[in-house]
Amino acid sequence: xxxxxxxxxxxxxxxxxxxxxxxxxxxxxxxxxxxxxxxxxxxxxxxxxxxxxxxxxxxxxxxxxxxxxxxxxxxxxxxxxxxxxxxxxxxxxxxxxxxxxxxxxxxxxxxxxxxxxxxxxxxxxxxxxxxxxxxxxxxxxxxxxxxxxxxxxxxxxxxxxxxxxxxxxxxxxxxxxxxxxxxxxxxxxxxxxxxxxxxxxxxxxxxxxxxxxxxxxxxxxxxxxxxxxxxxxxxxxxxxxxxxxxxxxxxxxxxxxxxxxxxxxxxxxxxxxxxxxxxxxxxxxxxxxxxxxxxxxxxxxxxxxxxxxxxxxxxxxxxxxxxxxxxxxxxxxxxxxxxxxxxxxxxxxxxxxxxxxxxxxxxxxxxxxxxxxxxxxxxxxxxxxxxxxxxxxxxxxxxxxxxxxxxxxxxxxxxxxxxxxxxxxxxxxxxxxxxxxxxxxxxx
Amino acid sequence: xxxxxxxxxxxxxxxxxxxxxxxxxxxxxxxxxxxxxxxxxxxxxxxxxxxxxxxxxxxxxxxxxxxxxxxxxxxxxxxxxxxxxxxxxxxxxxxxxxxxxxxxxxxxxxxxxxxxxxxxxxxxxxxxxxxxxxxxxxxxxxxxxxxxxxxxxxxxxxxxxxxxxxxxxxxxxxxxxxxxxxxxxxxxxxxxxxxxxxxxxxxxxxxxxxxxxxxxxxxxxxxxxxxxxxxxxxxxxxxxxxxxxxxxxxxxxxxxxxxxxxxxxxxxxxxxxxxxxxxxxxxxxxxxxxxxxxxxxxxxxxxxxxxxxxxxxxxxxxxxxxxxxxxxxxxxxxxxxxxxxxxxxxxxxxxxxxxxxxxxxxxxxxxxxxxxxxxxxxxxxxxxxxxxxxxxxxxxxxxxxxxxxxxxxxxxxxxxxxxxxxxxxxxxxxxxxxxxxxxxxxxx
Numbered sequence: 001x002x003x004x005x006x007x008x009x010x011x012x013x014x015x016x017x018x019x020x021x022x023x024x025x026x027x028x029x030x031x032x033x034x035x036x037x038x039x040x041x042x043x044x045x046x047x048x049x050x051x052x053x054x055x056x057x058x059x060x061x062x063x064x065x066x067x068x069x070x071x072x073x074x075x076x077x078x079x080x081x082x083x084x085x086x087x088x089x090x091x092x093x094x095x096x097x098x099x100x101x102x103x104x105x106x107x108x109x110x111x112x113x114x115x116x117x118x119x120x121x122x123x124x125x126x127x128x129x130x131x132x133x134x135x136x137x138x139x140x141x142x143x144x145x146x147x148x149x150x151x152x153x154x155x156x157x158x159x160x161x162x163x164x165x166x167x168x169x170x171x172x173x174x175x176x177x178x179x180x181x182x183x184x185x186x187x188x189x190x191x192x193x194x195x196x197x198x199x200x201x202x203x204x205x206x207x208x209x210x211x212x213x214x215x216x217x218x219x220x221x222x223x224x225x226x227x228x229x230x231x232x233x234x235x236x237x238x239x240x241x242x243x244x245x246x247x248x249x250x251x252x253x254x255x256x257x258x259x260x261x262x263x264x265x266x267x268x269x270x271x272x273x274x275x276x277x278x279x280x281x282x283x284x285x286x287x288x289x290x291x292x293x294x295x296x297x298x299x300x301x302x303x304x305x306x307x308x309x310x311x312x313x314x315x316x317x318x319x320x321x322x323x324x325x326x327x328x329x330x331x332x333x334x335x336x337x338x339x340x341x342x343x344x345x346x347x348x349x350x351x352x353x354x355x356x357x358x359x360x361x362x363x364x365x366x367x368x369x370x371x372x373x374x375x376x377x378x379x380x381x382x383x384x385x386x387x388x389x390x391x392x393x394x395x396x397x398x399x400x401x402x403x404x405x406x407x408x409x410x411x412x413x414x415x416x417x418x419x420x421x422x423x424x425x426x427x428x429x430x431x432x433x434x435x436x437x438x439x440x441x442x443x444x
Numbered sequence: 445x446x447x448x449x450x451x452x453x454x455x456x457x458x459x460x461x462x463x464x465x466x467x468x469x470x471x472x473x474x475x476x477x478x479x480x481x482x483x484x485x486x487x488x489x490x491x492x493x494x495x496x497x498x499x500x501x502x503x504x505x506x507x508x509x510x511x512x513x514x515x516x517x518x519x520x521x522x523x524x525x526x527x528x529x530x531x532x533x534x535x536x537x538x539x540x541x542x543x544x545x546x547x548x549x550x551x552x553x554x555x556x557x558x559x560x561x562x563x564x565x566x567x568x569x570x571x572x573x574x575x576x577x578x579x580x581x582x583x584x585x586x587x588x589x590x591x592x593x594x595x596x597x598x599x600x601x602x603x604x605x606x607x608x609x610x611x612x613x614x615x616x617x618x619x620x621x622x623x624x625x626x627x628x629x630x631x632x633x634x635x636x637x638x639x640x641x642x643x644x645x646x647x648x649x650x651x652x653x654x655x656x657x658x659x660x661x662x663x664x665x666x667x668x669x670x671x672x673x674x675x676x677x678x679x680x681x682x683x684x685x686x687x688x689x690x691x692x693x694x695x696x697x698x699x700x701x702x703x704x705x706x707x708x709x710x711x712x713x714x715x716x717x718x719x720x721x722x723x724x725x726x727x728x729x730x731x732x733x734x735x736x737x738x739x740x741x742x743x744x745x746x747x748x749x750x751x752x753x754x755x756x757x758x759x760x761x762x763x764x765x766x767x768x769x770x771x772x773x774x775x776x777x778x779x780x781x782x783x784x785x786x787x788x789x790x791x792x793x794x795x796x797x798x799x800x801x802x803x804x805x806x807x808x809x810x811x812x813x814x815x816x817x818x819x820x821x822x823x824x825x826x827x828x829x830x831x832x833x834x835x836x837x838x839x840x841x842x843x844x845x846x847x848x849x850x851x852x853x854x855x856x857x858x859x860x861x862x863x864x865x866x867x868x869x870x871x872x873x874x875x876x877x878x879x880x881x882x883x884x885x886x887x888x
Contacts (some may be wrong), residue, residue: 081750098567100545115747116804117713118777118797123542146746148787149779149800156780185786203751261760262706262739270564281751288755291816295706295760296752297741302590303559305863306525307647307725308740311732313859316705316739333562335593336600342629343592347873353562356593356871360560362887363866371862372735415757418815419749422807427800429791443806 002390005244006377013374014254022250029404030239040411045199050229065216073131077214078113079138080146086206087214089278093271095218106219113150138174140196142182174209203282221385228389236397245394249401256294260320265298267324268357286403286410302360313371320374328382329354446834449688450821457818458698466694473848474683482848484855489643494673509660517575521658522557523582524590530650531658533722537715539662550663557594582618584640586626618653647726665829672833689838693845700738704764709742711768712801730847730854746804757815764818772826773798
């Protein structure tokens with residue numbers, strides 16, 4: 001069981017001796033990580049999280065989820081970046097991208113405060129009309145513009161609908177343990193509180209309360225999710241080339257140094273689209289600095305074989321693919337024979353549709369590798385909470401090792417501040433007045 | 445009105461003399477296109493489509509849409525690649541990505557047959573249960589695996605539910621005018637038929653019946669969509685550097701030759717996500733060949749500033765951004781002052797949220813260009829049928845000119861066949877037996 005790395009389709013691109021030669025670098029990255037001597041070592045809390053999480057809070061998360069399920073038709077999740085991507089990724093992968101249309105026993109879940117689109121906000125407010133709602137606001141500082149603005153609006157909606165006291169029962173704050181605007185407000189109003197740990201960055205936070213509360217509300221089993229991560233934590237402790245996680249990092253590094261500057265995370269299930277987005281933040285924000293780093297992109301096949309397929313097959317040779325191969329889909333479909341065979345498709349009949357999807361995967365891997373695109377396979381026996389928990393931890397650790405092998409700090413994100421400062425200055429935020437005129441001049 | 449190219453933020457990356465120097469190449473591309481002397485010139489039907497479309501069929505499309513609206517809760521659209529992306533892009537951009545949750549007066553629209561996921565298929569079948577449905581199957585040949593398989597399944601669902609005769613009233617085929625499996629079946633069963641023209645490739649087909657029927661079912665005004673395209677057709681006829689469409693192609697080409705190998709199409713509205721996917725097919729499939737071409741990617745801001753923002757700001761310097769700047773959102777939202785200013789956000793109050801989104805856009809453009817990322821702006825006064833029709837034609841023509849400037853055939857897609865052949869062989873499709881054993885050997 002659990003995710004397995006299949007390197008059969010990179011043989012023409014990466015030799016065994018390359019892996020041997022790079023081993024000392026893997027080891028150096030490993031030691032930086034486990035000895036807490038590397039850059040960004042104040043953010044390593046995710047590493048032992050699967051064996052070291054707050055059990056008391058975990059129980060409170062489950063209770064809060066039950067409460068929301070019992071009294072709400074809709075949970076509005078307010079957060080941006082790492083404060084929403086992990087939860088949305090898990091819910092869509094394991095429930096469905098059509099979750100809000102399909103769900104019967106669990107609340108619908110809408111993610112807001114991850115953009116500044118007034119159109120999107122209005123639409124979600126419309127969908128909330130005449131429904132019972134709860135809000136989970138997720139923000140370490142409480143001052144990030146997008147979620148703070150959305151929370152201001154939904155707090156008012158709740159207070160109008162349920163009164164100030166009624167609203168308190170329906171607002172759940174996931175924020176800093178001790179400080180910040182949201183923490184202050186939560187204390188003041190006696191909102192239920194969960195913690196964004198100090199030593200875990202946003203993009204590594206899906207297995208904390210940040211991700212777990214919304215995931216639990218969707219009816220998924222968060223114990224199983226943690227169990228999968230715990231198993232991955234064990235499996236990837238040792239530094240050697242049998243460690244699939246480290247081997248994956250090494251292969252990425254070797255390919256990058258050969259000019260494969262773009263990684264495309266591929267799956268054959270549309271339910272993985274948001275998981276791909278989670279991966280893009282994890283790797284893009286960790287590695288994309290100092291004018292280097294692999295550009296993370298994604299595709300869903302066979303859908304995108306009919307859009308990006310041509311480029312991958314024949315375009316610039318700068319891409320490698322990492323394929324998440326889910327061996328057993330959540331639901332299968334038996335293809336019946338048609339007595340007239342009006343469409344000539346009887347050659348597909350008398351078998352499960354998942355077999356057809358598998359042949360598409362195999363055929364594509366052969367076509368792309370022959371076209372010069374290395375294909376790394378991550379084989380998942382099936383798709384459920386524990387397998388996905390395992391995959392999440394696999395990627396988190398692979399990302400940390402990759403970052404150290406690239407010589408960057410995988411745990412900071414200095415570049416994200418730049419647009420924010422400009423925006424604050426242009427919006428006239430107190431404290432940013434000096435920049436304002438200069439920027440307005442530049443915009444002329 | 446209409447889309448306008450703003451080149452203020454590429455000044456530090458592309459000089460005026462570069463544009464002058466490249467003009468002869470633009471002219472050569474233009475002449476290849478209008479004289480039908482370039483590669484792939486059998487596929488230029490899209491070029492005069494806005495002034496030369498089949499008016500009789502257009503009326504039939506509107507009538508069919510009315511019929512579907514009157515007798516169906518759900519329209520199932522079966523198609524892959526260019527046979528679904530355009531319609532889905534327009535419906536989400538102008539209605540909403542939440543259309544199926546929000547719609548009251550118009551049928552829900554589900555897109556199937558664009559993947560081989562049994563999970564997704566089962567879910568859509570569940571959503572169709574106890575609902576009145578119609579089907580629009582879109583496939584030139586009728587034999588592309590994904591849509592053919594989905595059509596086989598939904599044809600049976602309809603025939604079971606409505607009987608063979610009842611189903612005929614609910615099946616609409618958009619296919620070749622004269623030949624192919626689907627055409628034969630449509631004639632045999634007297635299904636209503638619409639045409640995929642011979643001289644228009646899938647990725648250029650959104651303004652034919654391929655895109656127009658689903659778009660009309662969603663309640664959008666397809667006359668206005670065509671009007672916008674007609675205006676763009678007029679505006680971009682002349683070959684000179686005041687032609688925004690040609691200028692955009694020229695700038696892309698110049699940037700590509702400077703090592704900017706990745707274009708990121710950016711918007712500040714989540715409703716544009718599928719439009720970005722349409723653009724990715726259009727450019728990726730047109731330019732990604734002969735081991736060259738700009739890799740098309742996309743992002744939605746400010747959402748992705750908190751995931752890919754770090755990479756764009758500070759990572760590998762191979763990206764340029766093309767920003768679709770929608771000046772007026774579909775719905776705005778007035779931000780009220782909070783008397784306690786509990787969150788310190790009153791500096792955002794007493795104005796529309798769209799102003800805040802605009803400052804995010806301005807701040808980001810300044811931050812990214814200063815970080816070494818050229819930003820091309822496409823300014824759209826508002827978002828409606830005619831503006832989007834205009835933008836669609838802008839991109840189509842820009843893509844053709846770009847392809848010719850790159851020295852490729854922008855209208856073929858030979859690379860897409862490769863995975864299909866492998867898949868057919870592995871599935872045991874008649875006629876592909878020879879390859880089968882060889883491939884199975886390679887998979888061992």
